[in-house]
Amino acid sequence: MNIKTIALFFGLIxxxxxxxxxxxxxxxxxxxxxxxxxxxxxxxxxxPYFVKExxxxxxxxxxxxxxxxxxxxxxxxxxxxxxxxxxxxxIEIEFSQDTEDRKHKGMMLQVSxxxxxxxxxxxxxxxxxxxxxxxxxxxxxxPKLSNFELWNDVIITLVLNNWRLQN
Numbered sequence: 048m049n050i051k052t053i054a055l056f057f058g059l060i061x062x063x064x065x066x067x068x069x070x071x072x073x074x075x076x077x078x079x080x081x082x083x084x085x086x087x088x089x090x091x092x093x094x095p096y097f098v099k100e101x102x103x104x105x106x107x108x109x110x111x112x113x114x115x116x117x118x119x120x121x122x123x124x125x126x127x128x129x130x131x132x133x134x135x136x137x138i139e140i141e142f143s144q145d146t147e148d149r150k151h152k153g154m155m156l157q158v159s160x161x162x163x164x165x166x167x168x169x170x171x172x173x174x175x176x177x178x179x180x181x182x183x184x185x186x187x188x189x190p191k192l193s194n195f196e197l198w199n200d201v202i203i204t205l206v207l208n209n210w211r212l213q214n
Contacts, residue, residue, distance in 0.1 A: 070127065071095050077106055079144055079175065080151050081201050087175045089203065096127045102208040103140075107154065110141040115210070117162065122210040135161055139193075142205060156196040156205065160188040164212040171208075175201040187213065 071093050079087045091106060098104050101122060105111065112131045115122040115138060131137045139159040145152040160166040166188040171180045188194040 070097075072106075072109070075108075077108070077203070079107060079201055079203070080146050080149050081175055083148065083150050086149075087201060087203065097125065098206070101125050101210055102206060104204055104206050105140060105142045105156075106204050107142050107144045107202065111139070113138045113140065117212060120164075120212045122212070125210065137161055138166070140207075144201075151201050154198045154200065154202045157193055158188055158196075159193040160190060162212055163190050164214055165189060167209075167211050167213055168207050169209040170196075171206045172198070172200065172202045173204050173206075175203060180206070 072091070072095075074093050075091050077087075077089045077091050081087055094104075096103055096105070096111065103111075103113070103125070112128050113125055114128050114133055114136055115125045116136065117123070128137070131139065138161060139157075141155075141157045143155050143157075145155060156170075158166070158168075168185060170183050170185050172183050173180055183196075183198070185196060186194055
């Protein structure tokens with residue numbers, strides 16, 4: 048091997064680590080207080096953040112940076128990245144549970160819109176005590192701002208899809 052080939056090889060390896068995508072979440076235990084006595088617990092296996100193209104599944108406690116390219120008002124090539132190194136095209140999402148004295152108070156989804164147009168998406172939630180997904184309404188996010196969605200339900204997971212931009 049010559050020096051150029053070796054340098055190229057190491058350059059590719061280093062860029063892979065520096066600019067790596069986080070396509071999969073690692074195994075973790077999801078534990079959500081329901082009331083002062085009961086809690087919901089689930090083992091979440093290593094799984095992709097995007098369950099299909101531009102369809103994100105997020106669990107409470109996750110804080111994600113999602114880079115996206117825009118084409119004809121639609122978001123394309125959405126991918127979870129480790130760091131926000133491209134703020135002009137990175138959506139920041141955080142899903143959390145608010146508790147007090149080990150009691151559920153509410154769920155919050157914070158989404159930041161880096162784009163110059165309103166950001167819209169559709170959402171489905173899976174809640175404790177239900178056996179099916181439920182659609183939930185989402186308020187459009189104004190350009191360069193963040194939005195907070197609040198629910199009283201104990202939400203196990205959300206699926207966010209149909210990402211689009213609107214004037």
